[in-house]
Amino acid sequence: MIKVYGRTTSINVQKVMWCCAEVDLEVERIDVGGEFGGTRDPAFVAKNPNATVPVLQDGGPTVWESNSIVHYLAEAYGRAPFFPADARRRALASQWMDWSLGVLNPVMRPVYVGMVQSPEQQRERVPLRRPFEIHPAAVKGAFRIANELWGRLDAHLADRRYVTGADFVFGDLAPGAWYHRWTKVPGDKPPHPNLAAWYARLRERPGYLRNVVEGPL
Numbered sequence: 001m002i003k004v005y006g007r008t009t010s011i012n013v014q015k016v017m018w019c020c021a022e023v024d025l026e027v028e029r030i031d032v033g034g035e036f037g038g039t040r041d042p043a044f045v046a047k048n049p050n051a052t053v054p055v056l057q058d059g060g061p062t063v064w065e066s067n068s069i070v071h072y073l074a075e076a077y078g079r080a081p082f083f084p085a086d087a088r089r090r091a092l093a094s095q096w097m098d099w100s101l102g103v104l105n106p107v108m109r110p111v112y113v114g115m116v117q118s119p120e121q122q123r124e125r126v127p128l129r130r131p132f133e134i135h136p137a138a139v140k141g142a143f144r145i146a147n148e149l150w151g152r153l154d155a156h157l158a159d160r161r162y163v164t165g166a167d168f169v170f171g172d173l174a175p176g177a178w179y180h181r182w183t184k185v186p187g188d189k190p191p192h193p194n195l196a197a198w199y200a201r202l203r204e205r206p207g208y209l210r211n212v213v214e215g216p217l
């Protein structure tokens with residue numbers, strides 16, 4: 001059976017499990033990382049030299065980087081419109097996955113770690129990055145930028161139901177997983193009605209509810 005290595009408390013594992021639900025794929029998930037440890041074991045490092053989760057095992061070589069796993073699962077097991085048939089539409093979906101990884105992620109990580117996770121969780125889950133990420137000045141600056149970034153997606157969604165238009169696509173997964181965590185961040189956040197409507201639409205999806213919304217934080 002196809003295997004996903006990673007703890008359910010990881011947003012990146014949650015996103016992959018959500019994708020499995022969207023393409024109706026049964027997988028075996030194995031607890032690794034965080035309180036379960038195991039990421040530095042030689043057998044795991046052979047699967048992912050970065051010693052991080054998630055990792056996907058589906059026949060051939062293992063795949064790491066959650067967005068690449070999502071892209072693979074959507075292409076291998078999904079169908080249009082979730083994995084768009086048109087190359088231009090696919091590029092637009094990838095664009096929001098890349099934006100999430102390259103732009104949103106570096107900002108949301110310190111916000112989430114510094115403002116939502118308990119000190120115990122921080123120690124357990126991000127031991128190497130903790131000193132930088134929870135520095136109060138870094139968290140404050142990241143929170144301000146996060147508000148700007150979410151405002152950007154809110155504006156984009158003004159005339160779209162999902163990130164690329166009328167249809168739910170794999171590109172909704174990475175920003176959708178982060179947005180749920182953004183709802184848990186306290187502080188002064190301007191109203192973003194288009195994001196709120198998109199979030200409500202995502203919450204109608206059982207895979208999002210089960211793996212992200214009802215998943216552990």
Ligand SMILES: N[C@@H](CCC(=O)N[C@@H](CS)C(=O)NCC(=O)O)C(=O)O
Nearest residue numbers: 010011012033034052053054065066
């Ligand atoms: N860019 C990578 C990030 C992977 C990553 O940093 N994973 C975290 C969990 S979200 C991890 O493995 N932390 C160490 C641990 O869980 O022990 C991806 O999207 O897969």
